[in-house]
Amino acid sequence: MKMNTTTAAKVQTAVEKQLTTSYLKTMGRNLQQSGHQLTNASHALTQTTTGLRAITTGNQAETTDLQQTTAGTVKLAHGLSQLKQGLATAQPGFAQLTATDNALQAIMTTQTQALQQLKQALATAQPNLRVIRQQIDQLQAANRLKSAKLVAMNRQLTQQLAQGNQQAQTALTATQLGLTHLQTADTQLTTGSTRLTSGTQQVTTGNQKITTALKTGGQQLTTTGRRTTRQADLTVNPIKLSHYDATHVQNNGTGMAPYLMSVALFVGCITFNIIYDMFTPHRRPKSAGDWWAQKIPFLFEFTGLAATVMFVLLGLINHLNPLEAIRTYAFCLLTVWTFASIVTYFNLILGKTGAWLMLIFMIIQLGGSAGTYPIQLSNSFFQTLHPYLPMSISIDAFRSTLSIGNSIWPEITIFVGLIIVFNLLMLLTFHVNLPKLNQRLS
Structure with a gap:
């Protein structure tokens, strides 16, 4: 009986040790799983941080693009203003050129009429050659004066037209440069918007993973840590020794x-x-x-x-x-x-x-x-x-x-x-x- 009691006590101790070891291993696995989930949450936080950095970079790129767009718009407005000024400068020249052209036609018409009159006069009044020569000299003088005026006017118009053309060319160049900046800024803005959308999705996914992992890990830790007094006693002493002797030894x-x-x-x-x-x-x-x-x-x-x-x-x-x-x-x-x-x-x-x-x-x-x-x-x-x-x-x-x-x-x-x-x-x-x-x- 004494030997059986001792053996039973040893068996109880061994089984309790095994059960306690199994319980601790189970707790260890649960804690390890919670640790893995918290680690996953940490990875998700890292991904969220990366996404936020991507959003920040996208915002910075978008800000730069907007700044470039603003600069391009300013340049475009300046080019349009120069174009407007060039057109305004060239407009009087065109008007003067038209007036000069009209005047030149009128002179040509007058000279043609005068030549016709001379021909008639030559035909009818040969003796009046001196008078005719005087008229011809007056007409030639009058033509030289008008030609000089016309040359001066054409030169002035040419300068005005050249100046207007140069201003228009400068305005067109500025306009083209502004359009190029606008296209580049638009492309960069589109890329930044794509990065911003991707970063937002990464942040959303990371937040979902963090929420799930933290919730699961918290539930496991709560379940593992929720131990009543009776459960604690069963953990420490899980075996209740019930001894029964099949036979009775007197002494x-x-x-x-x-x-x-x-x-x-x-x-x-x-x-x-x-x-x-x-x-x-x-x-x-x-x-x-x-x-x-x-x-x-x-x-x-x-x-x-x-x-x-x-x-x-x-x-x-x-x-x-x-x-x-x-x-x-x-x-x-x-x-x-x-x-x-x-x-x-x-x-x-x-x-x-x-x-x-x-x-x-x-x-x-x-x-x-x-x-x-x-x-x-x-x-x-x-x-x-x-x-x-x-x-x-x-x-x-x-x-x-x-x-x-x-x-x-x-x-x-x-x-x-x-x-x-x-x-x-x-x-x-x-x-x-x-x-x-x-x-x-x-």
Whole structure:
């Protein structure tokens, strides 16, 4: 019962450790997921910052474009003003040119009429050549004066027209430059507007990601941190130990009896083989069976008597109260005969060395038979040997007959088989040594 309680407590501690570890791992995973989501939120914030920078750059570019557009508009207005001035300057020249042209036609008409009159006069009045020459000289003088005036007027008109044309050309150049600036500014304005739209979309998407991640992470952290007092107790002590014994052992002496009974019977067999010579026959044996019959019955009688005395004294002095007394006593006899067969065989083939080896074997069985503590508390060496040790088998059987009440037929079968095997080996040993014994006795 004490061993079971200790084992149960150890199991409870181990399971609680596993559960606590699993809980902490789960919390760690939740916190890690929350951390990832917060990290994602940080990335989204970075993207939002990038988007804001893009918006700022777009705004700056748009401002620059607007400034360039304003400058182009100013230049265009200035060019249009110059064009207007050039046209205004050229307009009087065109008017004067028209008037000059009209005057020149009138003069040409007058001269034509005068020439016609001269022709008529030449035709009708040849004697008046002097008068005609004077008129011709007057007409030529009058033509030179008018031609000079016309040349001066044409020169002035040409200068005015050239000046107006230059002003108009300058205005057209300024207008073309302004249009070029306007086209460039419009293109840049379109690009800036596209960047601004893209940046706005990035900011919107980043804000959505941030909102979702922060909401999810906050919910997980809230759920993880929401621990009631009962949940905290379950986290620290998740296992409630409920102990139930399938059988009732009266006291510690009864619990230790199977182990000590097995040890006493094995030690008794070793002691008997050290004191009593199991090899030398009482008389010359006729055969190996005759030799076996002289020694082994006495071994079984003596060890049987020792097992009987032990069982009786346990009841009278130690007040051992077996659950199945008859089966306990019968298995005491079977156990001591099995141990005696094993110890005696090794003593026959190895002499005193065999007894010493059996003492070593008994010490090994003390650690590997699980008589005091569960075998699970021992190391792997004893756990491996445990099922094959004779004392392990006898202790399990005695526990069944003393307290548990389980069937012991598997243990009986094993021990009967060991008795038969080792007695056959002893017969073989006697058979091998029989010629040497007869030769020595001859």
